[in-house]
Amino acid sequence: MDTTLLDAFKEEQCVLDLGREGLRVGDVRCLITDRSEDLLLIREVADDLTADGFRVLRIEDITFIRWSTEVLSQWSRALAGNPERPSECPRVELVNWTSTILSALRTEPLITIHREELDGSTCYVGKDIEIKGAILVAKSIAPEAKEDGYFAIRIDDITRIDFRGTYERTLAKLMV
Numbered sequence: 544m545d546t547t548l549l550d551a552f553k554e555e556q557c558v559l560d561l562g563r564e565g566l567r568v569g570d571v572r573c574l575i576t577d578r579s580e581d582l583l584l585i586r587e588v589a590d591d592l593t594a595d596g597f598r599v600l601r602i603e604d605i606t607f608i609r610w611s612t613e614v615l616s617q618w619s620r621a622l623a624g625n626p627e628r629p630s631e632c633p634r635v636e637l638v639n640w641t642s643t644i645l646s647a648l649r650t651e652p653l654i655t656i657h658r659e660e661l662d663g664s665t666c667y668v669g670k671d672i673e674i675k676g677a678i679l680v681a682k683s684i685a686p687e688a689k690e691d692g693y694f695a696i697r698i699d700d701i702t703r704i705d706f707r708g709t710y711e712r713t714l715a716k717l718m719v
Contacts, residue, residue: 546602549578552610558588558618562607563600566659566702570607571598572618578602579637586632587708592621596708599635599643604702633707640698641674647704648672653684653711657703658696666705667694668714674698688717 552559553575560570573585576597583602589595609615633650636642647654656667656679669681670690678695685691705711 546578546580548608549575549583549602552608553578556619556623557610558615558622560607560609560615561585561600561605562609563604563659564606566604566663568659568663570609572615573598574622576632577635577637581639582637582643584632584635584637587705588618588622589709592618594622596711597632597635597647597706598708599637599647599704601702640701640704644672644679644704645674647706651706651711653706653715655705655708655711656681656696656701657705658700659702661700667696668711669694684714684718686714688714690718 556574558572558574560572562570571585572588574588574594575583576586577584581602583600583605585598585600586594587596587598634646636646644654653668653670654672656669667681668684670684672679672681677698679698680693680695683691683694
């Protein structure tokens with residue numbers, strides 16, 4: 544994907560739809576927050592016109608961008624006029640997956656990890672994450688908001704991480 548376009552969208556702060564057809568996953572409606580050569584930090588925009596957490600994607604997976612449609616322009620205006628300002632964007636180091644995950648953990652206790660090339664229907668919610676060489680090891684959090692053993696995955700298999708979204712925040716509250 545042309546990073547010049549991504550930089551322009553970041554500057555403009557317009558709502559876009561990003562597609563990653565090669566992974567057979569749905570489009571995401573978002574605002575671009577930051578990027579590196581390889582990774583893109585976005586703020587997901589929920590159907591209720593609120594900013595719903597952050598997501599990091601591999602730029603190489605992005606195959607489609609839609610912007611400035613009538614609907615997306617309406618969303619941009621509505622989000623800009625929303626008195627509930629979204630939480631400030633955390634400082635996330637987008638050098639590689641390791642630095643991205645470790646820096647996101649400084650502000651968030653739970654991170655959702657996706658390996659969409661291998662299994663697009665499964666995600667892993669982890670806490671107390673450690674990086675051991677090329678492997679990520681974490682305590683697994685079940686959908687019932689309970690610790691449920693551990694998981695280990697290859698860092699190179701990660702295609703997306705989510706944090707500070709409704710799902711992660713709800714699980715964290717239920718675990719208290």
